[in-house]
Amino acid sequence: MAEKQEVLISAMRHEAKGILSFEMVPTLGNNLIPFGAGDHIDVFLRDGLVRQYSLMNDPKEKNRYQVAVLLERQGRGGSAFVHQTLRVGDVIAISHPRNNFKIVDDATAHVFVAGGIGITPFISMAHHCKQNALLMKLYYCARAPETTAFVEQLVPLFGKNMLVHYDRGDLAKSIDLNELVKNEKGAQLYCCGPRGLMNALSEIVDLQGGSLITEDFNPISGKKGGEALSEVGFTVELLRSDLTIDVGPGQSIIEALKAANVEVETSCEAGVCGTCVVDYLDGEPVHNDVVLMPDEQETSVALCVAGCKSKKLVLDL
Ligand code: FES
Numbered sequence: 001m002a003e004k005q006e007v008l009i010s011a012m013r014h015e016a017k018g019i020l021s022f023e024m025v026p027t028l029g030n031n032l033i034p035f036g037a038g039d040h041i042d043v044f045l046r047d048g049l050v051r052q053y054s055l056m057n058d059p060k061e062k063n064r065y066q067v068a069v070l071l072e073r074q075g076r077g078g079s080a081f082v083h084q085t086l087r088v089g090d091v092i093a094i095s096h097p098r099n100n101f102k103i104v105d106d107a108t109a110h111v112f113v114a115g116g117i118g119i120t121p122f123i124s125m126a127h128h129c130k131q132n133a134l135l136m137k138l139y140y141c142a143r144a145p146e147t148t149a150f151v152e153q154l155v156p157l158f159g160k161n162m163l164v165h166y167d168r169g170d171l172a173k174s175i176d177l178n179e180l181v182k183n184e185k186g187a188q189l190y191c192c193g194p195r196g197l198m199n200a201l202s203e204i205v206d207l208q209g210g211s212l213i214t215e216d217f218n219p220i221s222g223k224k225g226g227e228a229l230s231e232v233g234f235t236v237e238l239l240r241s242d243l244t245i246d247v248g249p250g251q252s253i254i255e256a257l258k259a260a261n262v263e264v265e266t267s268c269e270a271g272v273c274g275t276c277v278v279d280y281l282d283g284e285p286v287h288n289d290v291v292l293m294p295d296e297q298e299t300s301v302a303l304c305v306a307g308c309k310s311k312k313l314v315l316d317l
Contacts, residue, residue, distance in 0.1 A: 004044070005033060007065065009090045015149035019117060020083055021056075021068040027091055035059050035097035037128035038121045038215070042095035042267045042275065043067070045086070050267045051078035052217045054121035054192075055097060056150075059128060065094075068149060070117040095267070100274055100291050101215040103128055107188035109135040113180070113201060115193020116142055119150060121215055122192065126157040137161040137184070141175050141197065144168055177201050181208050188213070216290040217272050234308040238262065238317040239281060253303040253313075262317070264303060271305035278303060283313035 007024035015021050026032050035041075040054045053067035069082045086092070101121055103110065110129055112122040119140055129136040138158050142148040144166055154162055167173040181189070181204045189205065191198050192215040205212040233248045236256065247256040254276060257264050267275035271289030280301050286309055289302035301313070 003096045004093045005096060006030065006091055007032070007094055009086060009088050009092065010064075012086070012088055015068055017147045018071045019068055019147070019149045020071070021066055021149075022082070022086065023057075024065045024067075024092075024094065025063055032063060032065060033096045034062065035065070035124075036099055037103050037125040038101035039097035039099045039124070040101070040121070040215075040217075040273075041065065041067070041097050042273060043082075044093040044095075045078060045081045049078055049081060050273075051082075052268060052273045054101075054124070054215070056120040056123040057127075059124055060131070065097075068117060068120050095275075098274060101125075101190070101192070101213065103134075104188045104211075104213070105132070105134070107134075107211075109137070109184075109187035111137045111139070111180075111184045111187040111189050113139045113189060113191040113193070113197070114141065115191075115197040116147070117149075118191070118193030118197075118215075119154075120192075122190070123150060123153065123157070125190070126154070130157055135187075137187075138163070139175060139180060140164045141193065142166055177204050178208075181205055181210055185210065190214070192216075213293075214290075217268075234283075234310065235312045236308075237282075237312060237314045239314055240317055247308070253306060257303070264317070266304055269304045271302050274302070276303040277301065279316040281314045281316060284309040285313055 006027050008027050009022055010025040011023040013021050035055050036059050040052050042050050042052055044050050055065050056068060057064060057066040069079050071083045072079045103125055114122050126136060165175040177200055189210060189212040191201050198214045202212055231249050233246060235244055235246055236253055237244050245256050245260045247253055254264060254266055265275055267273045272291055274291040277300050279299055285301040286307035287297045288305035291302055292300055
């Protein structure tokens with residue numbers, strides 16, 4: 001089971017149009033688990049409603065977590081719950097901090113490309129870079145000044161190494177990613193924001209060369225579990241439990257395990273949070289997640305969205 005901690009909502013602030021931040025402090029007698037640059041937490045909003053948010057304050061702060069949430073009117077309910085129901089004084093459960101978006105400390109320079117609310121992980125990462133005298137630069141892409149949060153706290157962190165680009169929602173006015181990649185050759189690139197931005201940057205980096213790490217909390221094509229899965233069934237073998245379980249066509253491994261009364265902790269069930277990741281020892285999984293790096297996919301699999309090319313997948317469970 002993923003470990004949880006209880007926190008008190010101590011402050012909420014309107015940061016920009018549609019963006020609300022909230023702060024969490026320990027409940028009486030508890031300490032917050034320390035966190036690192038780029039860490040995120042699962043926030044258990046109510047039964048079955050769990051969302052991942054990046055921790056955005058300085059990781060040196062020991063008694064406070066801060067996250068920010070964009071109200072997504074066509075969303076799946078998490079952001080609406082935060083904006084409309086969560087209030088100062090509420091006590092909620094959150095996971096321990098986790099990291100799928102690590103700073104590559106030995107890179108010569110760090111270039112952050114943020115799209116809208118995707119700015120949040122870069123604030124804690126900027127604190128880390130500044131404290132460790134690492135070269136950094138920020139490209140912050142947003143629609144308009146009124147929807148752009150945290151600029152005031154970014155200025156002292158980045159100084160002149162920050163470019164805010166407004167596109168007014170017009171694709172033709174988007175930032176020139178080809179130029180960006182060309183100008184930042186040799187730097188470690190990081191991107192967080194809408195999937196379109198991350199995919200576009202990723203394609204350009206593939207063509208021009210370079211190194212890019214992305215953070216994505218969006219569900220896979222809006223699909224959950226089984227919808228993204230294999231059309232043919234397969235078998236999972238649980239090595240440590242000595243069990244063999246059939247996974248039907250279109251069924252997720254998680255669903256098959258639950259039907260066989262095998263408990264596996266899940267959170268997003270959309271391949272974005274990493275809660276259900278386990279090691280596999282044999283077989284050819286089809287990785288539908290966005291949480292594992294290619295080298296991690298050689299040994300690990302996100303059970304909520306993975307399919308399987310081989311007839312059998314052997315899991316370290
Ligand atoms: S439960 Fe989030 S990746 Fe599987």
